[in-house]
Amino acid sequence: MIRLFDTIHGEVRELQLRDAAKVSMYVCGPTVYDLPHLGHGRFTLVWDVARRWFTFQGLDVTFVSNITDIDDNIINRANREGTTEEDVANTYENHWWDAMRSIGVARPNEVPHATQYVDGMVTLISEFLEKDIAYSCSDGIYFDVSRVPDYGLLAGQPLDSLRAGARIEANDEKRSPLDFALWKNAKSGEPSWPAPFGDGRPGWHTECVVMSLGLLGDGFDLHCGGFDLKFPHHENERAQAVASGRAFAKHWSHNGWVMVGEEKMSKSLGNFTSLTDLLEKTDARAYRLLVLRSHYRSPIEVSPATIADAERGLERLDSFARRFNLPYLAGDSLEVKSNFTFEGLSADLLAQVCAQLDDDLNTPLAVAALFDALSEANSLADSGDEFSALALASSVNALFGSMGLSLLASSDEVDETSKALVSARDTARSEKNWAEADRLRDELVNLGWVVEDSPSGTQIHK
RNA sequence: GGCGGCGUGGCCGAGCGGUUAGGCAGGGGCCUGCAAAGCCCCGUACUCCGGUUCGAAUCCGGACGCCGCCUCCA
Numbered sequence: 325m326i327r328l329f330d331t332i333h334g335e336v337r338e339l340q341l342r343d344a345a346k347v348s349m350y351v352c353g354p355t356v357y358d359l360p361h362l363g364h365g366r367f368t369l370v371w372d373v374a375r376r377w378f379t380f381q382g383l384d385v386t387f388v389s390n391i392t393d394i395d396d397n398i399i400n401r402a403n404r405e406g407t408t409e410e411d412v413a414n415t416y417e418n419h420w421w422d423a424m425r426s427i428g429v430a431r432p433n434e435v436p437h438a439t440q441y442v443d444g445m446v447t448l449i450s451e452f453l454e455k456d457i458a459y460s461c462s463d464g465i466y467f468d469v470s471r472v473p474d475y476g477l478l479a480g481q482p483l484d485s486l487r488a489g490a491r492i493e494a495n496d497e498k499r500s501p502l503d504f505a506l507w508k509n510a511k512s513g514e515p516s517w518p519a520p521f522g523d524g525r526p527g528w529h530t531e532c533v534v535m536s537l538g539l540l541g542d543g544f545d546l547h548c549g550g551f552d553l554k555f556p557h558h559e560n561e562r563a564q565a566v567a568s569g570r571a572f573a574k575h576w577s578h579n580g581w582v583m584v585g586e587e588k589m590s591k592s593l594g595n596f597t598s599l600t601d602l603l604e605k606t607d608a609r610a611y612r613l614l615v616l617r618s619h620y621r622s623p624i625e626v627s628p629a630t631i632a633d634a635e636r637g638l639e640r641l642d643s644f645a646r647r648f649n650l651p652y653l654a655g656d657s658l659e660v661k662s663n664f665t666f667e668g669l670s671a672d673l674l675a676q677v678c679a680q681l682d683d684d685l686n687t688p689l690a691v692a693a694l695f696d697a698l699s700e701a702n703s704l705a706d707s708g709d710e711f712s713a714l715a716l717a718s719s720v721n722a723l724f725g726s727m728g729l730s731l732l733a734s735s736d737e738v739d740e741t742s743k744a745l746v747s748a749r750d751t752a753r754s755e756k757n758w759a760e761a762d763r764l765r766d767e768l769v770n771l772g773w774v775v776e777d778s779p780s781g782t783q784i785h786k
Numbered sequence: 787g788g789c790g791g792c793g794u795g796g797c798c799g800a801g802c803g804g805u806u807a808g809g810c811a812g813g814g815g816c817c818u819g820c821a822a823a824g825c826c827c828c829g830u831a832c833u834c835c836g837g838u839u840c841g842a843a844u845c846c847g848g849a850c851g852c853c854g855c856c857u858c859c860a
């Protein structure tokens with residue numbers, strides 16, 4: 325039984341699956357007009373972990389995440405750079421997938437692009453116009469939120485109080501300041517699509533409803549995204565589904581944001597760091613470990629200090645992998661490995677991790693249990709019980725792998741020169757020629773190796 | 787103004803009424819020719835003020851501080 329915090333009910337509750345053996349989940353993806361930033365990294369990591377965990381549990385997961393490839397920001401950038409919207413979208417979508425590959429986020433089963441679903445959006449908007457749920461203004465078609473009785477469910481506030489807080493805007497044609505654009509009328513120099521109610525392009529909120537329902541069907545299981553998407557984006561998606569009489573997501577889950585200093589990292593504050601920058605100087609697995617070590621609903625601070633902290637934790641894990649020569653598991657592949665088996669895993673450890681991850685994806689506790697098991701495996705090995713130690717170590721490796729974190733024993737080819745130095749040093753040590761042994765170690769260190777002694781002789785790694 | 791969240795040891799970060807979170811850093815010890823890795827031990831924390839309780843970091847009330855959403859944002 326998987327339990328997750330549900331935004332609408334404001335509590336952790338059991339994930340009720342439409343089909344007992346399957347999970348259908350939709351995660352709002354990026355608008356591709358700039359490099360992916362740390363916030364994108366966090367939400368993709370969080371939901372990647374959830375997906376991998378569901379898969380590990382034997383559930384058949386359909387994971388859909390969109391690409392918004394038409395939007396004001398894309399148009400602005402294209403104009404600024406004298407290129408086309410398509411070019412901008414393609415360029416940044418490529419950057420997106422590069423970054424996803426780097427942080428080991430598995431590719432969704434489906435990646436709908438907004439521009440491919442315009443027909444469906446036009447149909448939906450026509451339906452709303454006929455029912456007077458939508459109305460026309462001079463700049464586009466708007467959705468009348470008063471037609472949805474429980475509007476405000478995700479915001480956690482009733483319509484009236486939302487209206488009271490709404491900012492004054494220039495468009496006084498709207499029936500309510502909360503009404504949102506379903507369709508923006510064509511302007512010269514902007515891409516547009518034909519529609520019976522006037523050529524134009526879709527509004528952001530319309531895209532996701534059409535794509536999620538289109539690919540996952542009515543009453544799909546889980547809709548996820550960052551906290552800041554609750555309102556208005558998710559509220560408005562839901563409003564449209566409700567207004568069209570269709571059952572929407574049964575469960576809503578939102579991840580916490582990334583903090584920079586004391587503030588949320590956001591576009592309006594301009595304080596975002598690109599994932600690309602981070603990955604240039606950091607082992608991507610450190611970011612995953614950092615994400616796993618805090619709860620997905622809490623804000624996390626991503627700074628050079630917290631990243632460095634995670635990197636040192638990772639060194640310990642890799643050192644563990646080296647000691648037991650553990651295989652590299654989940655990896656950078658965009659496939660979700662579902663071929664882990666429970667067979668051979670330490671039953672105690674498995675039970676602990678299951679209990680923790682099934683309870684609102686409590687990765688910090690799962691990670692703590694794995695670090696405990698790591699110490700235990702080391703102790704067993706120190707005491708000479710290699711067999712038990714290796715079994716436990718393999719379990720630790722598999723369970724980190726189930727969360728998409730791969731321990732890395734070694735990736736370094738040892739060149740002939742270094743091999744000779746290692747062997748010379750072992751000879752010197754066997755002759756108790758410490759001065760020579762130390763000199764050879766220094767030489768290896770100068771070549772960039774970390775040198776460690778083991779019962780079987782000198783071991784080196786980068 | 788409305789709504790939501792947070793305040794934990796040097797740092798990060800769990801915790802949902804009583805029992806060791808965990809990581810990183812630091813100190814001591816074991817092991818080791820030395821170093822590294824590993825193992826063991828150690829800090830004994832919970833913003834403040836009241837209250838409930840045999841017992842509160844954990845529940846209730848209040849104060850202070852911080853953050854977010856209500857506008858594009860993951």
